Amino acid sequence: MAGRFAPRPTRTTVRGGHVAVPGGAPGGVPGGVPRPAAAPGRVRTFVPEWPLDLGLVLGPLRRGPADPTFRAMPDGSVWRASLTPAGPGTLRVAARRDGEVRGEAWGPGAEWLLDRLPELLGAADDPSVFVPRHRLLAVTRHRRPGLRLTRTGLVLESLIPSILEQKVTTDEAYRAWRSLVRKFGEPAPGPAAGGRLWVMPAPRTWALIPSWEWHRAGVDNKRASTILRAVRVAARLEQAVGMSAAEAQARLEVVPGVGPWTSAEVVQRSHGAADAVTVGDLHLPGIVGWALAGDRDADDEAMLSLLEPYAGQRHRAARLILLSGRTPARRAPRMPRGDIGRL
Template sequence: MDAATLEVLLATQPDAPRRGFNAVRTTGIYCRDGCAGRPRAHNVTRFATTVAAEAAGYRPCLLCRPDRLPASASSPHEVVERALILISAGALDEETEEGLASRVGVTARHLRRLFQDHVGATPAFVARSRRAHFARRLLDETDLRMIDVAAASGFASVRQMNRVMRDVFRFTPAELRARRRQRDRLVADGGLRLRVPFDGALAFEELLAYLAPRAIPGVEVIADGAYRRTTSTHGEPGVIEVSRADDHHLLVVAHLPAWTTLIDDVGRVRRLFGLDAPTAEDTPLVDDALLGPLVARQPGLRAPGAWDQFETAVRVFLGQQVTVAGATTLAGRLVEALGRPVAGLEPLGLTHVFPAASDLAEASVERLRAIGMPEARARALREFARAYVDGRVRLDPATPLDEATQALEALPGVGPWTAQLIALRAMGLRDAFPAGDLGLRRNAARWVGEDAPLDGARLEAMAEAWRPHRALAALHLWFSGRVDAGG
């Protein structure tokens, strides 16, 4: 649809979203803006998301391929957004809508009603669409067998995948693979290669610069413009590599013993690099007197998340009252003491899988002290691991910020800085803000023209104006001083 036709459509459908997809009633397909197709405006219904168009019975256009765009995990309704974040992390792969509703604090019936009102589809349909679109990308870009595509995409069987793919795309997986364009296919030169799409700008190199000094020795390596790490698939080790493919995709190379966790591993990549999080340019921060100039200097920054919530929370714990370099050293010693060794990856700098929460919960205080931790902090770290294992603490991205920080601060050795930084990095809560962080206080002082670091309470008061995007505000403040703090 060209721009002129779109303006006619928006004029005749005042409630239609300006950013969205065009579903053509006469053909039964939906397209992205700018598609070469030229439908008449009166035959078009506008949808905000691909899943809403699919739930209404439309299939994606084979020409403009709207299904290749990243699905949004955002919504103006807080409960819906929290549920979408959980679904994008695979929440409905193993639990029911009732379980999902319980996690966001509503009944299943109310959650379905909210989804119909704000998304245009049920939670179960959103999860089904997630699996179908991931399978379509595997069919386009890899030569995996159908049984492996089904397993990697979260389907219980090839038969189930065939049924869902026919419902969504009107073609079977075999027919879709036969139709793929040659330029979509990635030639493997070791490992399975997959492009991961994102919308808008992404300061990928800057995120690598943030993650590099915090990389856990033996588990993570950042070198030559790429992030590499060990993984565990059903107890067997693997390796994931992430680099920039182009302005709209990251390239993931997966070396895994099985493909059954691939859809979740790609979700972890999205979470780690904030691919579904907003940039400050898309928020009121861009107009803030203090942050606006910082946003202009560093476009495309996204709040980095966690590959594994427990792992990142432990990394934050180790950063208490020490430098970033000191915390990294402690993390390496912890991995060497309690992690599972991985053979054959030493040339990459990868030697271990990060310790399981149960291993850390069962470790003796003496063993934790041996890595260089004071006794009180060793006990606190072990208690945190035990609380995580028995469910007293859940690092759930759908948890409201106040509830999350209260639960964390109820544990010994966890203060506001630790709780807020765990909420920011491990849980991906977008309004988390560790106001007591020395780097934030120092950099904020610089930008308001003062020499001494700001008082934490004063910075906390200033940050009220940055809600609900304080995590992004923290990131821009850290980067304004070249990321010399922040755990």
């Protein structure tokens, strides 16, 4: 449930959150736009003390395969465009075979992004405290040693797409995010400018989007109104990154229309919250119930009971379950897609 609207989203939390990041020669630019030699970015390199899987760590940040703020390139790099407290920024991350990670950033937010690069890649996470109590989770953790929980340090960039994902199908939510960012955002700074990478709109821009544009993007009035209420207090919400995950969720849920489902989706990304299990999801309880107890009809209460041995690490446990691939067979038609933009 998200606030008073009691949405039943069809998107299962991160669904494992893995993005395929192929290997290749360095230098790829989103959209095939040539990298200008006269505009080098700021660079930071470091060697993580853990096995790094860029696709696993950064996968939850991608909102669909055509997310205009995220690109996984054939050269093995991941590009992100973010609206930081210092302004728009573009970040390219690539991991070398010798273990070194190279981050390159452009725009006013470049330094901010590079300062937080280790946390983005899981430096603030401690998976060693997780103790598997089911064979399935033990096996999955062994097979996915590169799983770390990202921490972006940004609230609004996760809150707005999470609100769009309330009460609709995944495809509808991704289409709305893609349409609104491309129409009202700005091209990402650096070599990706003019390509396929965009920075999401600033809070004031979200607040000025006309009602008919929300309609064209397929966003109903309830979700649009929730976003408008959130961007009016954007500064207060961004301050939540300095709080604990539980305190941040409480602050987010003060906004009408934002409930436990949405707030958990946010702090999983903004805080790297290992215990922020998503409740109110249409599929997740059944997946967890099936994986741990053979109960495909499990509800939120049953799911939380099954995850109780993982208190403090319930989100990590849920991600490992999703990554295991052990899900019940579908026995009902997919939720019908709607398109209010054509009404």
